[in-house]
Structures are given as C-alpha cells and as structure tokens.
Amino acid sequence: MSYTKPENWSPGEEITLEPAAELAVKSELNNLILAGPGAGKTELLAQRACFLLQTNLCPYPQKILAISFKKDAAENLKNRVELRSGKELAARFESRTFDSFSKQLLDRFRLGLPDAYRPAKHYNILTSNREIREIVTGYIIERHPNQPNWMHEINFNVLFRRLSDDELPIFEDGEDIYTWVLTRLWNVMIQGGNGLPSSLTFPMISKLADYLLKQNPLIKKALQVTYSHVFLDEFQDTTHLQYELVKTIFLESSVILTSVGDDKQRIMGWAGALSDSFEQFKHDFNASQIELTHNHRSAPRLIEIQNVMAKIINENATYATVSRQHSDLEGVCEVWNFQTHLDEAVFVASSIAKRIQQENVTPRDICILVKQYEHIYARNVIEELGKQGVQARIEKEYQDLLAEECTQLIIDFFKLATIERTHDSWVRVSEVLSFVQGFDPDHDHLEILKMESELNEHIIQIRSKLDRVVNDEDRCKQEIENIIKGIYSFIGVEKFFRLYPKYARGTFFNQLIDDSVEKLTTAYMKYLNWSDAISDFIGLFSIPIMTIHKSKGLEYDTVIFLGLEDDAFWSFQTQRAADMCAFFVALSRAKKQCFFTFSASREILRFGDVQVRPQFNQNLSSLYQILQDANVTVRHISEVNL
Numbered sequence: 001m002s003y004t005k006p007e008n009w010s011p012g013e014e015i016t017l018e019p020a021a022e023l024a025v026k027s028e029l030n031n032l033i034l035a036g037p038g039a040g041k042t043e044l045l046a047q048r049a050c051f052l053l054q055t056n057l058c059p060y061p062q063k064i065l066a067i068s069f070k071k072d073a074a075e076n077l078k079n080r081v082e083l084r085s086g087k088e089l090a091a092r093f094e095s096r097t098f099d100s101f102s103k104q105l106l107d108r109f110r111l112g113l114p115d116a117y118r119p120a121k122h123y124n125i126l127t128s129n130r131e132i133r134e135i136v137t138g139y140i141i142e143r144h145p146n147q148p149n150w151m152h153e154i155n156f157n158v159l160f161r162r163l164s165d166d167e168l169p170i171f172e173d174g175e176d177i178y179t180w181v182l183t184r185l186w187n188v189m190i191q192g193g194n195g196l197p198s199s200l201t202f203p204m205i206s207k208l209a210d211y212l213l214k215q216n217p218l219i220k221k222a223l224q225v226t227y228s229h230v231f232l233d234e235f236q237d238t239t240h241l242q243y244e245l246v247k248t249i250f251l252e253s254s255v256i257l258t259s260v261g262d263d264k265q266r267i268m269g270w271a272g273a274l275s276d277s278f279e280q281f282k283h284d285f286n287a288s289q290i291e292l293t294h295n296h297r298s299a300p301r302l303i304e305i306q307n308v309m310a311k312i313i314n315e316n317a318t319y320a321t322v323s324r325q326h327s328d329l330e331g332v333c334e335v336w337n338f339q340t341h342l343d344e345a346v347f348v349a350s351s352i353a354k355r356i357q358q359e360n361v362t363p364r365d366i367c368i369l370v371k372q373y374e375h376i377y378a379r380n381v382i383e384e385l386g387k388q389g390v391q392a393r394i395e396k397e398y399q400d401l402l403a404e405e406c407t408q409l410i411i412d413f414f415k416l417a418t419i420e421r422t423h424d425s426w427v428r429v430s431e432v433l434s435f436v437q438g439f440d441p442d443h444d445h446l447e448i449l450k451m452e453s454e455l456n457e458h459i460i461q462i463r464s465k466l467d468r469v470v471n472d473e474d475r476c477k478q479e480i481e482n483i484i485k486g487i488y489s490f491i492g493v494e495k496f497f498r499l500y501p502k503y504a505r506g507t508f509f510n511q512l513i514d515d516s517v518e519k520l521t522t523a524y525m526k527y528l529n530w531s532d533a534i535s536d537f538i539g540l541f542s543i544p545i546m547t548i549h550k551s552k553g554l555e556y557d558t559v560i561f562l563g564l565e566d567d568a569f570w571s572f573q574t575q576r577a578a579d580m581c582a583f584f585v586a587l588s589r590a591k592k593q594c595f596f597t598f599s600a601s602r603e604i605l606r607f608g609d610v611q612v613r614p615q616f617n618q619n620l621s622s623l624y625q626i627l628q629d630a631n632v633t634v635r636h637i638s639e640v641n642l
C-alpha cells in the first residue's frame, strides 16, 4: 500500500475546504468543531478519515472509530469514506452508533463482568419503559411479597433515570428505597428467571460496558491501542452515559478525539442529552474550538431565515455565509394557512405533483416532515398524492432496514440479476466476497478471478429464478425467500457473520431477512417487474415522510412541514428551547424551498382516538413572530385557490 504525504493530500473534486475546515481535517490535536446546519460537519469527518488513512497518520493496523447517533448516519459516513479511499483503507474506519459500540463491547468482553452483573450470552433487548415497569411490578413483587408498601413511594420516572445513572455496583442504602428496588431490578434483569430472559435496555448496556472497562484496565488499554483517532458526530446530543463511556476509555490516552456539533440542533434533551457537552469536552480533553461559517446546503433566502433563528436560539451563534453555488435570490420559505386538513392535503399534493411534473424534481428530492405521528398528520396527504399518481411512504419503516449491510447486499445481488448497468453493485459484491474469503486484492488474482466467475454463474441462476416469479403473492414470497437464502449460502453465512458479528447474535439477521422478503414481495406485486420493484424498495419512487428527529443530518431540495400548530408543539411553553431547535432542524433540511402548514382543524390523537379538533397557534406566537420578522410570506389558501 502506498501512502500520500500529508502536504500532498487534497480533498475530493467538488469539495473546497474553508481554512478552518482544512485546519480541522489535518489537526493532530483534540478538537471541538462547531458549525451550523449544512456547514459540512459530516463531510469534514469523512475528509478527515480519508486524510488520516491515505497519509497513514492513522498508522496501520490502527483504526478510526466514528460514533454517530443513527444507523443511517453511521452508514452514510462509512460509504463516503469507502467511496473516496477504497474498501481496503476504509476497512480501518469503524463507523458505528453509540448503541452498537457499547453493545459490541459488552458482547465481546461480557465475561470480564462480575457474576452479579453478567447477562446471559443471548440477552434480550428492551426498548420501552413500560416493559421495565412490568418487571418491577410483576417479578419483584412476586419474589418479595412481604415488603412494606414501597410501590406507592416509587416515582417510576426517577427509577428509570436512576437505572441508567446510578454507579455500578449498586449498594443498598436503607434510607433510600430506590436502591432497594434497583438492586433487585438489576438482579432480575441480568439473571432472568421465571420465564423472563436475561434482559437489558441500551442505557443499561452502556452502563455495563462502562463498568466492565473500569474493572478491566487491560481491555481499556487494548481499545486505546486499537484506535488512533475517534470521531464523535452530533456531539450536541451526547448523553451523560455516552460521554462517561468515552471518558472511561479515552481520557488521558494518546488517542486523538474530534467532536462535531451544533447546539442549535440539540433535540435530544428529552433523551438525556447533556446541556453542556461542549464545555465538558473542551475542559476534559483540553480540546480547541474550531468554528466553520459556510453553509454549503441551503439557498441564500433560506440561510437568511436560518441566521435569524440561529441568533434567537443562541445569541452567540456564528453568522452563516452562503456558499457560491446559488444566485442571490434563490430560495423560498412560506407558511400555508388552511381551513381544514383536507384542503391542506389537496393543496400540498397538487403542489408536489406540479413540481415533480414541471420542474424536473424527483420524489426523493422532496420530504414531508411532521413533529410526531406521521401516519395521522400525513394520512390525507398520502391519499391525495396517490390520486395524483405520486407515492409517499413513512420512512421509518424502511430507514433502519435499508441501512443494514445484509440488506444492501441483497439489493446488490438483485440488481446484478435484473438490471444491466450495475458496475457499483458488482464492485461491492465482489469486494465483500473477497473480504469474506480473506483474499488479498494485490496478490490473490487467480483466486479472485475464479470467485468472480462463480459469482457470475450464481447471478445467472438468480436471474432465471427471478424471471420465473409469478403473479401470486404467496409463491412470489416463497421464491424471494429461497433466492435470498441461496445468496447467503453462496456467500457463506458463517463467514459473513465473522465479517459482521452483529448478525451472529439472536434473531436479528433472520428478522432483517424476513422484513426484506416481505417488502420486496410487496414491491414486486405492485409493479410485476424487478427493476421497478427494486427502485420502489429502496425508495426511489416515494416521497419520504418522517418526524423531525428522523430527519437529522438529511437534506432535500424541498421540505414541507405539516402542522405548525400548538397541538403538534404541545410542550412549547415548557420546552421552548428544545422545540425551537426542532423547528430549526426542520427549516435547515431544505436546500431550496421550505413550507410550513397551519390548518384551522385537523385529525389528531386524543385519548387514544383519532379525532378532528380545532387547531391554534397562540402558544407558538413567538415562533410565528420570528418568521414574520424574517419576512416569510404567509399565504391563506382558501377553496378558491384549491
């Protein structure tokens, strides 16, 4: 492998780094990089990874660890690095979510925990507080029926918080009822019994990983040697637990940390994001602060509005400047007012349809955002879009599945068997196969040629099977399932699991395969041709609909936010800062156009029922005032306009 000298390294073709970004890319110190939306924070991490790998400043065989919040963000970063530096170098770039990183630590080093805190090998993962409450009220009461009336003294919100906050091991303190419950809760969740499997939540997993590293300094040392550099993306949303784990592993080591973030996009406060993560990081890691000012994403008019909002969220916010790719007047932001959600649906759907038909915009360039309950807020818009021949889908049902390597591989095999020009898929599949087989691309030429010829054969077989799929849902599903099983037995499931150990545990892999089979069947039955079915599965034909939380880090030509109303922002009075940040995230996803709707009546969820209710914007009046001050047009759309 030949490496580039640091002084000769340059970023990719379309990328120009502002001086502060170049400094951050090449720095050999701990840095906190602060920048607004679209400033290229994620891009900067990708560039920095390429710089460190291509120059060998991350010296072989050491690795870079990048931690993101969402699976698709981690995947996106990994893909950008792979694209620029090739799979071989990118193999030393480990891009993960916090949850997957802490789970991997626990799974690998579980035996380093004392018995009392060692979960079963195949523990269950719980994702809701409701399940924990059931364990407390069911299992603990059953085992300790004679305890005093402690249930009445327990505030479950405090208990949930302390389950992830209290240091391990927990010591019972007679003065503190919570320690009594927590000791038993940890015990029953770790050991399981009476029909309950060993069960953990992700915060508990993080806590256990932290505990195990504190107990085993040698494992900690090994991690410090494994990684030369660590990246922390979206650092504004780091929780206390996550930050503790980072400190436990990397504080006072020679590992170089780069954190990037934007305090105006802090929208995970409800999930325990630290409010002073930037200050803590600078202090603990003696990190320098670097600020970026360009906005590479949005048109000038939108940046103008973002700048107004940014100052209100944080009076010290840096003024974002326009990157050169736009003309001065570009960018549209409007509020659309309707009498009913049905009027809203008709107008939104026809505006979208018009834009797609007349302006060369694809469904994937447009995004519909809501604050919560996508299926309620967007139901009528989806229906109206359908009438106009435009598909829209609730993206969370696909986002995680499509970000998985095992799903991407299935898509690549299907593309190779059904679509003609698929060079990228060929390269990806043959790279995975070489990796799985342990071939060295510089030396094992003959083996790779043989493998590629077998791959070709296998693809021909898949093609003939796909050609025979019939217009019968059950048989179609069965055939797709067989083809996918065939793909994994061709690759070698055990070997594939060694490359991605996350799939070897529990039923995760099987669930992903079942889900892919289900969704591919639905897509095929819709089009009865494979090229369209695959495009549909990966979402090319549909407008994505998601919550603001799910839209973090993403960007679209046009963003339409449905329901800028008091009911959607029900906590605005008590959580003004968090809701302003959420609004800012929505606004800043748009490259060219951003619309917010208000409807005087709409369907909302009330006491478990969907009901039509009048809507108001009094609680949001300060937000509307900001939009008015920024000269955002408010359009009243009546039946006449429809």
Ligand SMILES: Nc1ncnc2c1ncn2[C@@H]1O[C@H](COP(=O)(O)OP(=O)(O)OP(=O)(O)O)[C@@H](O)[C@H]1O
Pocket (backbone or CB within 6 Å): 014, 015, 016, 017, 018, 035, 036, 037, 038, 039, 040, 041, 042, 043, 044, 262, 265, 296, 297, 552, 553, 554, 555, 588
């Ligand atoms: N240096 C650059 N030159 C040109 N384009 C860039 C540069 N950096 C980023 N971009 C482009 O600008 C857009 C925004 O970049 P990116 O997603 O990295 O921003 P971000 O700061 O992470 O945004 P956010 O915080 O809003 O999620 C992307 O389309 C990216 O390709």
